[in-house]
Amino acid sequence: MSGKASYSLLKCNLAGKMSKIFIGLNHFLYKQIFKRILFLTNSEFIHEGLTAFGELLGTVYFFNFLISKLIKIEDKSLEQNVIGIEFKNPVGLAAGFDYNGKLTKVTSSLGFGFETIGTITNKPYEGNPGPRLGRLVKSRALMVNKGFKNPGIEKILKKLKKSKFSIPVGISIGKTNTTKHMTQNEAVKDITDTFIKAEKSRIKFSYYELNISCPNLYGDISFYPPENLENLLKALANLKLKRPVFIKMPIEKTDKEIIQMLDVITKFQVVGVIFGNLQKDRKDPSLDREELNKYKIGFFSGKPTEKRSNELIKLAYKKYGKKLIIIGCGGIFNGKDAYKKIRLGATLVQFITGMIFEGPQLAAQINLELIGLLKNDGYKNIAEAIGIDNR
Ligand SMILES: Cc1cc2nc3c(=O)[nH]c(=O)nc-3n(C[C@H](O)[C@H](O)[C@H](O)COP(=O)(O)O)c2cc1C
Numbered sequence: 001m002s003g004k005a006s007y008s009l010l011k012c013n014l015a016g017k018m019s020k021i022f023i024g025l026n027h028f029l030y031k032q033i034f035k036r037i038l039f040l041t042n043s044e045f046i047h048e049g050l051t052a053f054g055e056l057l058g059t060v061y062f063f064n065f066l067i068s069k070l071i072k073i074e075d076k077s078l079e080q081n082v083i084g085i086e087f088k089n090p091v092g093l094a095a096g097f098d099y100n101g102k103l104t105k106v107t108s109s110l111g112f113g114f115e116t117i118g119t120i121t122n123k124p125y126e127g128n129p130g131p132r133l134g135r136l137v138k139s140r141a142l143m144v145n146k147g148f149k150n151p152g153i154e155k156i157l158k159k160l161k162k163s164k165f166s167i168p169v170g171i172s173i174g175k176t177n178t179t180k181h182m183t184q185n186e187a188v189k190d191i192t193d194t195f196i197k198a199e200k201s202r203i204k205f206s207y208y209e210l211n212i213s214c215p216n217l218y219g220d221i222s223f224y225p226p227e228n229l230e231n232l233l234k235a236l237a238n239l240k241l242k243r244p245v246f247i248k249m250p251i252e253k254t255d256k257e258i259i260q261m262l263d264v265i266t267k268f269q270v271v272g273v274i275f276g277n278l279q280k281d282r283k284d285p286s287l288d289r290e291e292l293n294k295y296k297i298g299f300f301s302g303k304p305t306e307k308r309s310n311e312l313i314k315l316a317y318k319k320y321g322k323k324l325i326i327i328g329c330g331g332i333f334n335g336k337d338a339y340k341k342i343r344l345g346a347t348l349v350q351f352i353t354g355m356i357f358e359g360p361q362l363a364a365q366i367n368l369e370l371i372g373l374l375k376n377d378g379y380k381n382i383a384e385a386i387g388i389d390n391r
Pocket of ligand 1: 094095096097099118119133142144146148172211214248276277278300301302303305329330331332350351352353354
């Protein structure tokens with residue numbers, strides 16, 4: 001090895017060790033100090049405060065440079081080109097955390113490989129009557145009752161107009177939440193109008209998520225019956241969208257119902273599905289009864305979603321693994337949780353709740369753990385592990 005090559009290897013190893021220490025320290029400090037303080041205060045207030053703070057930090061070049069040098073994990077084994085999009089790593093921020101598109105600079109510095117903004121709707125919505133967010137510490141879950149709180153697509157597009165993204169950023173689009181009655185056809189038009197507005201913008205986002213599975217909306221609109229889903233996807237197909245579409249799937253449906261939905265989805269130019277959204281089943285055994293009784297409304301993220309998310313990744317990969325890219329989402333709190341989803345068939349993974357419980361270093365931490373797990377199993381690249389437990 002030449003002197004130059006061994007020097008750069010040494011530099012790489014040193015940087016790797018520094019990142020490991022910094023990630024470990026962050027995790028420790030977050031769990032022992034910051035989380036204890038943050039968890040004393042109203043969760044929605046903390047969420048809003050942290051995203052505003054994150055947006056501010058995103059404007060400070062030095063902070064982003066430093067954090068990304070200290071925390072970001074890069075390794076060839078994590079890189080993938082998925083439907084023409086370069087992902088530096090498979091770990092993403094799921095829809096619902098950065099619903100206003102404030103964090104795209106910071107998420108990249110924190111080591112996320114991609115992020116989804118939204119869910120955004122055609123018309124703004126101030127959010128469901130509270131409580132909109134709560135913590136279930138024993139269940140390692142959050143209660144969510146936001147109902148697509150967002151400022152509407154036009155405002156978001158205006159805000160993102162000059163943004164340059166250093167990771168793939170997607171926009172999650174759903175039906176406007178309103179107490180006014182809407183027919184299925186009106187709902188389809190509402191959604192397609194939002195896509196048209198996003199498509200016309202010059203913002204360089206990489207993909208769409210079509211969110212058909214939010215459990216906190218008014219009215220009886222549903223895209224679960226195959227004929228309703230087909231109508232929506234036909235209308236979207238007519239738009240000839242330039243970016244790929246993933247569909248955010250429910251987890252409360254039976255295997256048979258999910259297969260029926262996938263049968264429809266695979267007839268269209270949908271590149272993939274995300275399993276999945278919140279847990280609606282209040283009887284789920286992973287929910288602590290005492291904590292659950294504090295919340296009469298809302299649905300649940302985190303650990304109560306994990307089992308069903310994994311079952312559905314397995315199901316979808318078995319039946320449609322060659323046709324659809326699967327994004328695994330639900331209850332990821334560490335590298336092993338993420339790796340399990342990948343081995344069941346997920347190409348990429350996303351999370352929110354894990355970060356609230358484990359700290360902002362979680363994306364980098366998961367990437368670090370994934371590198372070790374892949375190496376242990378003798379894989380050179382993450383793509384080799386996809387679906388390996390499900391063939
Ligand atoms: C506070 C919060 C808000 C959410 N809002 C959305 C949303 O707007 N759109 C969406 O597709 N999913 C939303 N979700 C669901 C998450 O994207 C994810 O599917 C679910 O929480 C499971 O992942 P997790 O266990 O890693 O949180 C939200 C979840 C949380 C916790």
